[in-house]
Amino acid sequence: MTEPVFRFSIEKSSRECLARAGIIHTRAGDVPTPVYMPVGTCGTVKTLSPAEVKELGGSIILGNTYHLYLRPGTEVLDKFGGLHRFMAWDRPMLSDSGGFQVFSMKKLNRISDEGVMFSSHLDGSKHWLTPEESMRIQRSIGAEIMMVFDECCPFPADAATAGSAVERSVRWAGRCRDDHPPMRAGQALFGIVQGSTFPDLRLESLRRTAEIGFEGLAIGGLSVGESKEEMIGILDRLMPEMPKDVPRYLMGVGSPEDLFRGVERGIDMFDCVLATRIARHGSVFTRGGRVDLTALPWRLSEDPIDRSCSCYACRTFSRGYLRHLFKAKEILALRMASLHNLTFLVNMMSEIREAIFQDRFLALKLEFLGGYLNQKEKK
Amino acid sequence: MTEPVFRFSIEKSSRECLARAGIIHTRAGDVPTPVYMPVGTCGTVKTLSPAEVKELGGSIILGNTYHLYLRPGTEVLDKFGGLHRFMAWDRPMLSDSGGFQVFSMKKLNRISDEGVMFSSHLDGSKHWLTPEESMRIQRSIGAEIMMVFDECCPFPADAATAGSAVERSVRWAGRCRDDHPPMRAGQALFGIVQGSTFPDLRLESLRRTAEIGFEGLAIGGLSVGESKEEMIGILDRLMPEMPKDVPRYLMGVGSPEDLFRGVERGIDMFDCVLATRIARHGSVFTRGGRVDLTALPWRLSEDPIDRSCSCYACRTFSRGYLRHLFKAKEILALRMASLHNLTFLVNMMSEIREAIFQDRFLALKLEFLGGYLNQKEKK
Numbered sequence: 210m211t212e213p214v215f216r217f218s219i220e221k222s223s224r225e226c227l228a229r230a231g232i233i234h235t236r237a238g239d240v241p242t243p244v245y246m247p248v249g250t251c252g253t254v255k256t257l258s259p260a261e262v263k264e265l266g267g268s269i270i271l272g273n274t275y276h277l278y279l280r281p282g283t284e285v286l287d288k289f290g291g292l293h294r295f296m297a298w299d300r301p302m303l304s305d306s307g308g309f310q311v312f313s314m315k316k317l318n319r320i321s322d323e324g325v326m327f328s329s330h331l332d333g334s335k336h337w338l339t340p341e342e343s344m345r346i347q348r349s350i351g352a353e354i355m356m357v358f359d360e361c362c363p364f365p366a367d368a369a370t371a372g373s374a375v376e377r378s379v380r381w382a383g384r385c386r387d388d389h390p391p392m393r394a395g396q397a398l399f400g401i402v403q404g405s406t407f408p409d410l411r412l413e414s415l416r417r418t419a420e421i422g423f424e425g426l427a428i429g430g431l432s433v434g435e436s437k438e439e440m441i442g443i444l445d446r447l448m449p450e451m452p453k454d455v456p457r458y459l460m461g462v463g464s465p466e467d468l469f470r471g472v473e474r475g476i477d478m479f480d481c482v483l484a485t486r487i488a489r490h491g492s493v494f495t496r497g498g499r500v501d502l503t504a505l506p507w508r509l510s511e512d513p514i515d516r517s518c519s520c521y522a523c524r525t526f527s528r529g530y531l532r533h534l535f536k537a538k539e540i541l542a543l544r545m546a547s548l549h550n551l552t553f554l555v556n557m558m559s560e561i562r563e564a565i566f567q568d569r570f571l572a573l574k575l576e577f578l579g580g581y582l583n584q585k586e587k588k
Numbered sequence: 589m590t591e592p593v594f595r596f597s598i599e600k601s602s603r604e605c606l607a608r609a610g611i612i613h614t615r616a617g618d619v620p621t622p623v624y625m626p627v628g629t630c631g632t633v634k635t636l637s638p639a640e641v642k643e644l645g646g647s648i649i650l651g652n653t654y655h656l657y658l659r660p661g662t663e664v665l666d667k668f669g670g671l672h673r674f675m676a677w678d679r680p681m682l683s684d685s686g687g688f689q690v691f692s693m694k695k696l697n698r699i700s701d702e703g704v705m706f707s708s709h710l711d712g713s714k715h716w717l718t719p720e721e722s723m724r725i726q727r728s729i730g731a732e733i734m735m736v737f738d739e740c741c742p743f744p745a746d747a748a749t750a751g752s753a754v755e756r757s758v759r760w761a762g763r764c765r766d767d768h769p770p771m772r773a774g775q776a777l778f779g780i781v782q783g784s785t786f787p788d789l790r791l792e793s794l795r796r797t798a799e800i801g802f803e804g805l806a807i808g809g810l811s812v813g814e815s816k817e818e819m820i821g822i823l824d825r826l827m828p829e830m831p832k833d834v835p836r837y838l839m840g841v842g843s844p845e846d847l848f849r850g851v852e853r854g855i856d857m858f859d860c861v862l863a864t865r866i867a868r869h870g871s872v873f874t875r876g877g878r879v880d881l882t883a884l885p886w887r888l889s890e891d892p893i894d895r896s897c898s899c900y901a902c903r904t905f906s907r908g909y910l911r912h913l914f915k916a917k918e919i920l921a922l923r924m925a926s927l928h929n930l931t932f933l934v935n936m937m938s939e940i941r942e943a944i945f946q947d948r949f950l951a952l953k954l955e956f957l958g959g960y961l962n963q964k965e966k967k
Contacts, residue, residue, distance in 0.1 A: 251916040252909075258920060260900070281887070281912040288888045289908065297904045508660070509667045521639070525676045529668065530631075533660040537630040540919055541637060 215353065215397040215424055217456050217477075221566050227448055227475035230565040233269075233456055235353040236395055237293070237301040240269045241562060242456065242477040245468060245554045246303060248485065251276045252296045255485050256540070256547045259298045265520060265548065266555040269301040269353075271480050274346050275310035278336075279329050283349040291351025303480075304352040306343045306385075306401075309429070309461070312361040320360070322377065340384040348394050356427065357385040359401045364434040371405035375414045378403045379421075386421050397424035399458060405430055406439045408446045419452055425478075426451060427458035432467070432481075441470060448474040465494055465557060465581055469574045472561055484554055488546035491535045494553040496580050500528075502546065507532040520552035521545070594732065594776040594803055596835050596856075600945050606827055606854035609944040612648075612835055614732040615774055616672070616680040619648045620941060621835065621856040624847060624933045625682060627864065630655045631675045634864050635919070635926045638677045644899060644927065645934040648680040648732075650859050653725050654689035657715075658708050662728040670730025681731040682859075685722045685764075685780075688808070688840070691740040699739070701756065719763040727773050735806065736764040738780045743813040750784035754793045757782045758800075765800050776803035778837060784809055785818045787825045798831055804857075805830060806837035811846070811860075820849060827853040844873055844936060844960055848953045851940055863933055867925035870914045873932040875959050879907075881925065886911040899931035900924070 216234040223229060233240040247254045247262055248271045254262050262270060272292050281295075289295040293302060311317060311327040319326040324339030343358035358381050362374035382400050389398050400423035404410030419426060428447065431440050444459075451457050456477045462468070463481020471479060484494070491503040495515040502514070507528035514523050514531070522531070522545035534542035557577070564573040595613040602608060612619040626633045626641055627650045633641050641649060651671050660674075668674040672681060690696060690706040698705040703718030722737035737760050741753035761779050768777050779802035783789030798805060807826065810819050823838075830836050835856045841847070842860020850858060863873070870882040874894040881893070886907040893902050893910070901910070901924035913921035936956070943952040 251912075251918060253913060253916075253918050253920045256919040256923075258900070258923070259904070276916075280916055281908075285888060285908065285912070289890070289906070295906075295909050295912075297909070509664060511668070521637070525638070527668070527674075529660075529664065530674050530676070533630075533664070533674075534632060537632075537655075537659055539630060539632050540635040540922060541632045543919060544635075544637070544923075 215392060217425070217454065219453070223565050223570055224568050225571045226473045228472045228565050228570050229475065229477070230562045231456070231477060233301070233477075235301045235397075237299065237353050238268070240301050243468075243472045243558055243561060243565075244268060244478050245463065245558045246271050246478060246480040247551050248273075248480055248482045249296070249298075250482070251280065252292060254547075254551070256489070256544045257551070259296060261548060262298075262551070263300065265552040266559070267300070267551065269303060270298060272302055272304045272350050272352060273310065274304050274307035274343060274350065275314075277304075277350055278307065278346045279331055283346055286349040286351075291349065293351060301354070302350075302352040303354040304347045304350045304356065305460075306347070306356040306358040307338055308343070308356075308359045309361050311338055312363075313433075322380070324358075340381040341388045344385055344388045348389075348396065351394075351396070353395075353397060354425065355389065355396050355398045357382045357398065357400050357423070359403055359429060361430055362403070362405055364405065364430070366405045368407055368410070371403070371407055371410055374405075375403050375410050379414065379417045382418055382421055382423075386423070391422075391424065399423050399425035399427050399456075401427045401429040401460070402447065403430050406435055406443060408443065411443055411447050412450060415447060415450060423455070425456040425458060427460050427478075428476075429460045431459065432462045440467075441474075444471065444474045444476075448476070451475065463554070465554065466578055468554065468558065469561070469578060472565075473570070473574065484550035485547045488550045489543045491542070491546060493546050494550050496577075498581050498583070502528060502531050502542075503535045504532070514549050515553070518549060518552060519556065520549045522549045594771060596804070596833065598832070602944050602949055603947050604950045605852045607851045607944050607949050608854065608856070609941045610835070610856060612680070612856075614680045614776075616678065616732050617647070619680050622847075622851045622937055622940060622944075623647060623857050624842065624937045625650050625857060625859040626930050627652075627859055627861045628675070628677075629861070630659065631671060633926075633930070635868070635923045636930070638675060640927060641677075641930070642679065644931040645938070646679070646930065648682060649677060651681055651683045651729050651731060652689065653683050653686035653722060653729065654693075656683075656729055657686065657725045658710055662725055665728040665730075670728065672730060680733070681729075682733040683726045683729045683731040683735065684839075685726070685735040685737040686717055687722070687735075687738045688740050690717055691742075692812075701759070703737075719760040720767045723764055723767045727768075727775065730773075730775070732774075732776060733804065734768065734775050734777045736761045736777065736779050736802070738782055738808060740809055741782070741784055743784065743809070745784045747786055747789070750782070750786055750789055753784075754782050754789050758793065758796045761797055761800055761802075765802070770801075770803065778802050778804035778806050778835075780806045780808040780839070781826065782809050785814055785822060787822065790822055790826050791829060794826060794829055802834070804835040804837060806839050806857075807855075808839045810838065811841045819846075820853075823850065823853045823855075827855070830854065842933070844933065845957055847933065847937065848940070848957060851944075852949070852953065863929040864926045867929045868922045870921070870925060872925050873929050875956075877960050877962070881907060881910050881921075882914045883911070893928050894932070897928060897931060898935065899928045901928045
């Protein structure tokens with residue numbers, strides 16, 4: 210993990226749409242794209258061990274700067290030589306900038322051109338987060354991919370609010386780049402495109418962010434409450450203008466249907482807590498749509514969650530047993546549903562990648578979403 | 589799992605004390621004794637998968653009749669053909685009778701010679717539990733070893749109360765045996781010796797219970813609040829009188845020091861929720877005594893829980909990281925501490941068994957407890 214390599218290679222561009230299959234080469238290993246990244250907010254993918262995340266095929270995970278800064282803090286991370294070693298994860302990792310959390314968790318006390326003052330959700334203590342401070346924290350985390358510190362405007366926002374957030378985000382992106390030149394400490398830095406639901410602002414944000422020059426580009430501020438049509442409209446407008454030679458990352462998007470929609474438009478990377486969050490409430494992905502494992506009809510069911518799934522939960526347990534575990538509030542229930550949902554998304558992405566190579570992505574999408582979306586959540 | 593075999597063979601009797609090493613042969617496999625049995629109250633060893641319990645060396649686990657009767661209920665257990673298949677555990681299993689729970693959970697509404705009426709801790713609904721009903725439920729569970737339904741008197745109790753509980757327990761034991769003759773449905777049945785802290789009552793209970801004839805004998809009503817001296821006093825008085833040719837099971841006892849004390853006096857089987865319960869509060873067994881993982885001194889510690897332990901947690905994580913997980917209330921913390929504590933007890937019992945074969949049990953006890961008890965819980 211010492212060689213400061215970071216390279217994106219496109220292995221195949223679809224003849225059917227903007228989808229592409231590639232590889233992000235990092236010092237911690239290769240990440241085949243398109244990729245879904247499990248989220249490890251507090252230094253662990255909730256309920257799972259790193260061995261389990263590896264076994265299910267997770268090739269890169271996320272760490273959250275906001276949470277890790279507050280706990281365990283950079284002193285601890287530095288002592289352990291970074292988050293990889295602290296949490297025993299030896300594959301690639303991406304850290305966000307903390308921007309989304311300080312702006313969305315309503316812990317904001319003050320915002321200025323310098324940065325943001327926020328209150329800790331743990332003890333109410335006040336902290337400054339600036340572009341440079343975010344870079345410093347992310348170097349303590351030590352992920353292969355860092356994100357710029359951006360202003361995330363609320364949704365809905367008027368054009369003026371969204372525009373001033375773009376303005377400030379571009380300036381902050383420049384400061385991040387100044388503080389963290391290409392591959393400093395072996396870590397790549399991605400820019401983030403903002404602009405809410407305004408196509409012109411999005412395009413301006415893209416142009417000015419790309420001009421600064423980053424190892425990858427992300428789209429932030431989507432999947433924050435806007436309609437699916439608005440989200441897709443922005444992607445349709447934005448993606449054809451995106452630089453082709455860098456990884457493109459759609460932040461915070463992660464339902465099965467949205468992964469298909471993003472890949473079709475040229476997105477390479479996704480992350481979302483959805484899979485593990487709904488799992489902890491008993492909701493699991495299946496080929497036939499989402500299923501609520503806590504529902505009464507599964508009481509005597511000997512079927513696994515999904516017959517076509519390879520995960521330990523599907524190989525081992527019935528829906529009837531898993532329903533019992535949820536009813537009894539047993540931790541194994543949360544583990545098994547989380548393991549399954551992540552396995553489902555990672556395997557789905559493998560299928561998608563394979564289909565891109567074979568120029569049958571659209572057929573796979575049709576088949577998959579036909580089965581997945583044509584049913585309400587099963588009770 | 590269809591051959592109705594149940595046989596106890598003593599492989600070695602210690603020359604130093606009453607300790608012995610044996611094997612309980614069952615239709616689901618062999619259980620080397622002395623053995624610590626992890627508890628799976630609601631059809632799962634809390635926080636762990638059956639694969640993990642097997643991997644750490646668990647050779648037999650417990651299921652609780654009271655909990656499983658209320659949830660998922662015998663209709664579900666019957667549909668799945670018993671608890672083994674329901675929870676995917678293919679090694680031996682022991683079910684308790686529900687007696688301890690209905691008497692200790694203060695849910696008791698009425699007690700008569702016929703049985704006990706109690707209120708569910710889930711919804712307050714009223715249920716009758718009788719010796720015959722306990723046998724029926726335990727046949728639905730389908731464990732290799734069932735326990736008689738006994739009256740557990742409170743502690744402390746006067747001699748009259750304890751005596752009448754012994755009287756009723758003996759009568760109920762007879763009804764259990766009548767309802768469940770030897771190896772009915774391939775399941776063994778163990779009697780339980782009661783009598784609180786009164787040696788004469790204990791001996792009477794032993795004599796009359798043994799007379800009925802069971803495939804094994806347990807000691808109930810200890811580790812319920814009496815002093816260590818009282819518990820050891822009862823064992824010292826009782827164990828030399830115990831039939832030698834059946835497994836002897838000390839119910840609800842499971843601290844490392846008590847396992848040594850029990851084995852020394854001729855106990856073959858132990859169970860206790862202690863290991864997993866304290867684990868979920870951050871307390872772990874080590875060679876140097878119990879350690880509170882949530883304590884501040886471990887914040888920057890790169891040491892594992894216990895250098896000599898073979899479990900995944902000790903092979904993978906530092907105390908510093910585990911402390912972080914506990915502070916962040918992450919489920920992986922509960923998993924790792926539970927995995928470690930069970931591994932610790934199972935490995936300790938393997939060492940004990942080996943030492944019995946080599947007639948150096950007392951030396952091992954001295955060495956182990958010297959390291960374990962000479963320190964307060966590490967903070």
